[in-house]
Amino acid sequence: MSSLDINVHYVTRVEGHGNLHAKIRDGQLEECQWEVPEAPRFFESMILGRPYYDAPFVTSRICGICSIGHTLAAIQGVENAIGFTPSEQTLRLRKLLLHGETVQSHVLHAGYLALPDFVGAPSVVPMAASHTAAVLCVVRLHRLANEWCDLIGGRTTHPIRAVVGGWTKLPTPQELRGLRQRIVDALPDARAVVEVFASVPIPRFERDTEYLALKKADEYAWYGGDIASTDGDVTPLPEYKRKVKEFIVPHSTAKWARGNRASYAVGALARVNVNYDQLSPLAKQVAETLGIKPVCCNPYLNSSAQIVETAHALEDSLRLIDELLESGLHEEGYAVAVRPGTGVGGVEVPRGTLYHEYTIDAEGRVAGANFVIPTNQNHANIQEDLKVLVPSLAGKSKEEITLAMEMLVRSYDPCISCSTHLLEVEFV
Amino acid sequence: MKPKIAIFDFGCCEGCQLQVVNLEEQILDLLGLVDVRQWREAMSEHADDYDIALVEGSITRESEIPRLQGIRKQAKILVALGACAHTGGVNAMKNHAPMDKALQTVYGDKASWFDTIPTRPLSAVVPVDLAVPGCPIDRGELLEVIKALLLGKLPTLPTYPVCVQCKMAENVCVFDLGLTCMGPVTRAGCGAICPSNGNRCLGCRGLVPEPNANAHKEVLAEHGRTVEEILAEYRLFDSVSEVSQ
Numbered sequence: 001m002s003s004l005d006i007n008v009h010y011v012t013r014v015e016g017h018g019n020l021h022a023k024i025r026d027g028q029l030e031e032c033q034w035e036v037p038e039a040p041r042f043f044e045s046m047i048l049g050r051p052y053y054d055a056p057f058v059t060s061r062i063c064g065i066c067s068i069g070h071t072l073a074a075i076q077g078v079e080n081a082i083g084f085t086p087s088e089q090t091l092r093l094r095k096l097l098l099h100g101e102t103v104q105s106h107v108l109h110a111g112y113l114a115l116p117d118f119v120g121a122p123s124v125v126p127m128a129a130s131h132t133a134a135v136l137c138v139v140r141l142h143r144l145a146n147e148w149c150d151l152i153g154g155r156t157t158h159p160i161r162a163v164v165g166g167w168t169k170l171p172t173p174q175e176l177r178g179l180r181q182r183i184v185d186a187l188p189d190a191r192a193v194v195e196v197f198a199s200v201p202i203p204r205f206e207r208d209t210e211y212l213a214l215k216k217a218d219e220y221a222w223y224g225g226d227i228a229s230t231d232g233d234v235t236p237l238p239e240y241k242r243k244v245k246e247f248i249v250p251h252s253t254a255k256w257a258r259g260n261r262a263s264y265a266v267g268a269l270a271r272v273n274v275n276y277d278q279l280s281p282l283a284k285q286v287a288e289t290l291g292i293k294p295v296c297c298n299p300y301l302n303s304s305a306q307i308v309e310t311a312h313a314l315e316d317s318l319r320l321i322d323e324l325l326e327s328g329l330h331e332e333g334y335a336v337a338v339r340p341g342t343g344v345g346g347v348e349v350p351r352g353t354l355y356h357e358y359t360i361d362a363e364g365r366v367a368g369a370n371f372v373i374p375t376n377q378n379h380a381n382i383q384e385d386l387k388v389l390v391p392s393l394a395g396k397s398k399e400e401i402t403l404a405m406e407m408l409v410r411s412y413d414p415c416i417s418c419s420t421h422l423l424e425v426e427f428v
Numbered sequence: 429m430k431p432k433i434a435i436f437d438f439g440c441c442e443g444c445q446l447q448v449v450n451l452e453e454q455i456l457d458l459l460g461l462v463d464v465r466q467w468r469e470a471m472s473e474h475a476d477d478y479d480i481a482l483v484e485g486s487i488t489r490e491s492e493i494p495r496l497q498g499i500r501k502q503a504k505i506l507v508a509l510g511a512c513a514h515t516g517g518v519n520a521m522k523n524h525a526p527m528d529k530a531l532q533t534v535y536g537d538k539a540s541w542f543d544t545i546p547t548r549p550l551s552a553v554v555p556v557d558l559a560v561p562g563c564p565i566d567r568g569e570l571l572e573v574i575k576a577l578l579l580g581k582l583p584t585l586p587t588y589p590v591c592v593q594c595k596m597a598e599n600v601c602v603f604d605l606g607l608t609c610m611g612p613v614t615r616a617g618c619g620a621i622c623p624s625n626g627n628r629c630l631g632c633r634g635l636v637p638e639p640n641a642n643a644h645k646e647v648l649a650e651h652g653r654t655v656e657e658i659l660a661e662y663r664l665f666d667s668v669s670e671v672s673q
Contacts, residue, residue, distance in 0.1 A: 061518045063443070123471035125459065125471060139455075142449075154627070155621060155625070157443045158564055160627045161625050
């Protein structure tokens with residue numbers, strides 16, 4: 001590669017719009033840019049003045065794939081702002097709903113969007129003929145996850161039943177028992193997907209990286225917790241702005257972020273790196289099979305980490321359902337007393353830590369909002385990875401370099417339409 | 429010959445395209461009946477010779493207008509997929525603040541770096557042949573629309589309000605639960621999914637062709653809602669409608 005210009009307008013098989021540019025002169029990387037031109041949609045501004053209970057419904061529309069994550073982060077942020085503590089039953093159902101979304105999104109990304117790269121197909125469409133059995137396992141798992149979210153949330157995309165204060169409608173014990181059985185029946189499909197990922201070649205590329213994820217003493221954290229770094233520091237959730245330093249760049253409608261270093265990563269691989277010891281037994285086996293040991297710094301293994309977390313979410317959901325059935329389901333309503341205040345919600349959504357902060361006034365209206373989106377936190381890290389990756393590909397063809405760059409971006413599972421919602425801006 | 433389909437997106441959450449993926453096994457059946465020529469979210473393959481364009485999202489930037497016009501020029505049938513494309517959706521909530529103020533709030537003194545215009549539904553820019561309403565679209569309704577198109581017919585949407593389907597589902601009236609509901613003026617077809625799950629109708633499918641907005645305002649007022657609160661309800665998904673102006 002003496003001199004090459006690579007321009008990928010709209011990387012495919014990702015959620016939202018991102019462009020890649022690289023300029024190589026005499027074998028040296030002169031320029032390398034990851035651009036985010038997605039249309040900005042102004043959610044932090046639209047939510048102002050709306051009643052507190054609309055926050056989850058409006059912000060769910062930030063992202064179709066992680067709408068459950070946004071719903072739950074909004075609920076948690078608002079509840080923390082108004083000083084409401086949800087019941088144990090409500091928390092278990094929220095975690096169960098979140099697990100459904102994690103399985104849905106991880107299977108969608110690893111199975112439909114990333115796997116074609118590893119088997120050399122342009123999309124999952126031709127794989128339906130060439131890898132029929134694997135595709136059918138992926139489809140069945142995806143379907144289970146969606147029907148699971150329909151059952152708990154009322155609808156898988158933009159859920160209806162999860163609200164500030166609790167639930168507008170509960171599943172019946174019979175429905176929960178049915179879901180439990182379907183999860184048990186799906187374990188062989190999950191194992192088959194593990195086998196597929198164990199058999200495909202994953203590119204070798206490592207760059208020492210800071211990983212961030214929520215952490216709790218008693219469980220693999222998904223809903224709330226402290227912000228833990230693989231560099232060793234821990235930050236309480238309400239102080240997230242101390243750890244997550246956002247900044248703006250001219251070629252992106254989305255904000256970027258840094259932590260201790262020039263960049264950091266969030267997502268499945270970050271969580272497995274931070275919380276490995278708390279993975280379920282099945283998930284630990286899968287991590288071993290797929291060669292993930294903390295701290296693993298190969299971003300191409302993020303899809304494999306998603307498979308590890310899929311196993312964890314399936315197994316942990318059996319526990320949650322058993323606990324719900326054991327204590328019996330109780331109609332608790334969702335009434336809350338509104339006290340003005342500011343609160344932060346933190347949820348591990350499929351692509352990483354999602355923060356929602358709200359200020360609620362004495363009338364119960366949203367007076368301020370700030371959202372920090374996982375993909376925003378990864379943009380700078382993608383750029384740093386590309387800067388190291390591209391020179392390492394010396395001697396490869398333009399097509400090979402372009403594919404390696406696109407695969408790197410895809411491995412982060414970027415959710416770009418999520419990432420373009422800014423309010424407070426720090427210029428650096 | 430199989431009809432050639434392409435899927436495009438503008439400003440939106442891409443949740444409606446996700447409903448296409450969420451057809452699960454039925455996608456594989458569908459792939460036997462249509463030829464998908466481009467779909468950036470799901471495929472790297474790409475061709476520009478499509479007949480039917482499914483377009484998600486609303487127009488929020490000047491630069492998107494020529495792109496949509498290009499799609500309109502190529503497609504024999506252009507389908508607005510979901511609330512953002514159909515009514516402007518939640519994106520249009522931003523239209524109620526002056527655009528320079530919204531830009532200033534978000535991007536500070538770097539506002540000139542970014543291009544944004546008041547949100548418009550697709551039909552405000554190009555002729556649209558039909559809409560699949562909703563936020564998100566209903567998977568069953570999407571299948572019905574695709575089936576009709578495969579048979580060479582243009583499907584029709586219900587012209588009655590969500591209340592009709594809500595009564596058929598035997599739900600307790602949302603107003604009697606003490607909530608404000610858009611069901612009386614919103615186009616049916618969703619099976620009253622939100623009231624059936626204990627919540628209120630947010631009006632995501634757009635207004636019925638001749639909404640009785642005055643009667644709706646009376647009902648809302650009877651239940652102690654202020655004009656401001658009523659407008660706020662219309663502004664969730666129907667900002668572009670006359671009622672909310």
